[in-house]
Amino acid sequence: MKIYKDYSLLPYNTFGMDVKAARFVEYDSVEELVKFLDGQEGPFPFLHIGGGSNLLFTADYAGTVLHSAIKGREIVGETEDWVDIRVGAGEVWDDFVAYAVACGWYGAENLSLIPGEVGASAVQNIGAYGVEVKDLIRFVDAICLETGRERRFTNGECRYSYRDSVFKKELKGKYVITHVTFRLGKRPGFRLDYGNIQAELDGCEPTLDGVRQAVIRIRRAKLPDPKLLGNGGSFFMNPVVEPEQFEALAKRYPDMPCYPAAGGRVKIPAGWLIDRCGWKGRSVGRAAVYERQALVLVNLGGATGREILHLAQAVAHSVREKFGVTITPEVNII
Numbered sequence: 028m029k030i031y032k033d034y035s036l037l038p039y040n041t042f043g044m045d046v047k048a049a050r051f052v053e054y055d056s057v058e059e060l061v062k063f064l065d066g067q068e069g070p071f072p073f074l075h076i077g078g079g080s081n082l083l084f085t086a087d088y089a090g091t092v093l094h095s096a097i098k099g100r101e102i103v104g105e106t107e108d109w110v111d112i113r114v115g116a117g118e119v120w121d122d123f124v125a126y127a128v129a130c131g132w133y134g135a136e137n138l139s140l141i142p143g144e145v146g147a148s149a150v151q152n153i154g155a156y157g158v159e160v161k162d163l164i165r166f167v168d169a170i171c172l173e174t175g176r177e178r179r180f181t182n183g184e185c186r187y188s189y190r191d192s193v194f195k196k197e198l199k200g201k202y203v204i205t206h207v208t209f210r211l212g213k214r215p216g217f218r219l220d221y222g223n224i225q226a227e228l229d230g231c232e233p234t235l236d237g238v239r240q241a242v243i244r245i246r247r248a249k250l251p252d253p254k255l256l257g258n259g260g261s262f263f264m265n266p267v268v269e270p271e272q273f274e275a276l277a278k279r280y281p282d283m284p285c286y287p288a289a290g291g292r293v294k295i296p297a298g299w300l301i302d303r304c305g306w307k308g309r310s311v312g313r314a315a316v317y318e319r320q321a322l323v324l325v326n327l328g329g330a331t332g333r334e335i336l337h338l339a340q341a342v343a344h345s346v347r348e349k350f351g352v353t354i355t356p357e358v359n360i361i
């Protein structure tokens with residue numbers, strides 16, 4: 028276990044914020060985590076981070092930042108049709124996808140190149156190109172921060188919905204995820220109906236690696252590489268509106284894209300709304316709206332978290348004024 032004081036979080040957030048944690052703790056196993064939690068006296072609060080690809084720090088963190096280095100992949104069940112694989116929360120998400128593809132297991136390939144770690148994927152319900160990680164998750168193993176006790180959550184108990192879970196709501200800050208068990212298919216089955224995956228395959232017969240490479244090419248073309256330009260992926264969630272509001276908007280903006288959402292509601296791409304407000308490619312100081320995808324805010328170099336936040340507020344204000352729609356951050360603002 029590693030414990031540091033006044034530790035720089037620069038390598039732990041893809042926005043590239045040079046902030047410090049009063050204490051930073053990295054553990055390698057469930058036993059280490061439980062031992063560490065026993066009789067803790069702070070500094071509180073605790074913040075558990077993954078790869079920091081969905082976080083915006085607006086100031087130094089006065090509490091304790093926890094990071095999992097629990098690694099490993101273990102097959103825990105298998106038939107002719109599927110395999111259940113239990114993965115450590117500290118594994119890099121895309122390494123797991125690459126491994127699944129190399130093994131010939133289906134299900135995770137559309138989620139290629141999403142930054143972050145396995146534990147955070149199960150908190151955030153990451154998604155892309157018609158697949159959400161909830162479609163693959165069987166169980167989530169977690170430790171209660173208060174009692175140090177282990178608990179296994181079934182998929183249903185995680186209460187997944189679009190970019191949401193019980194770990195972001197009722198149980199926020201209460202559990203630390205240690206392992207996630209995924210069920211992947213052994214028989215070919217692809218989701219190619221979303222976005223331009225089909226076009227990217229260019230008439231080729233889909234294969235696991237072919238789909239993975241197509242997704243990687245699409246993402247690279249649209250989304251900035253955090254190593255070159257600090258960002259947190261989609262800054263906002265796509266808003267979900269009532270059908271009546273959608274009808275009224277669609278009359279005024281017939282070219283507005285939309286997707287069906289649960290309960291007859293309609294999801295509208297926030298990137299399109301922001302783009303239509305004229306924000307794409309615009310900057311305020313060292314914070315900018317990415318020129319190729321308006322849903323992504325970027326750090327042009329040396330921006331503070333507050334500068335990014337001010338830009339986000341101005342963008343959300345424009346969208347509310349023009350469309351009467353509220354967009355809320357997907358990124359966790361600390």
Ligand code: EPU
Pocket residue numbers: 154155156157222249250259260261262263264265284296297298299302307319320321322357
């Ligand atoms: N659009 C514009 N202008 C823009 C951006 C988008 O008009 O600047 C339009 C596009 O033309 C398209 C629609 O908006 O008609 C949707 O755009 P896109 O397919 O790029 O997807 P998105 O809704 O903006 C979501 C996820 C992404 C995920 C993609 C692909 C959210 C918040 N974002 O973006 O996830 O990769 O779909 O499935 O749901 C992330 O969560 O960090 C992320 C990158």
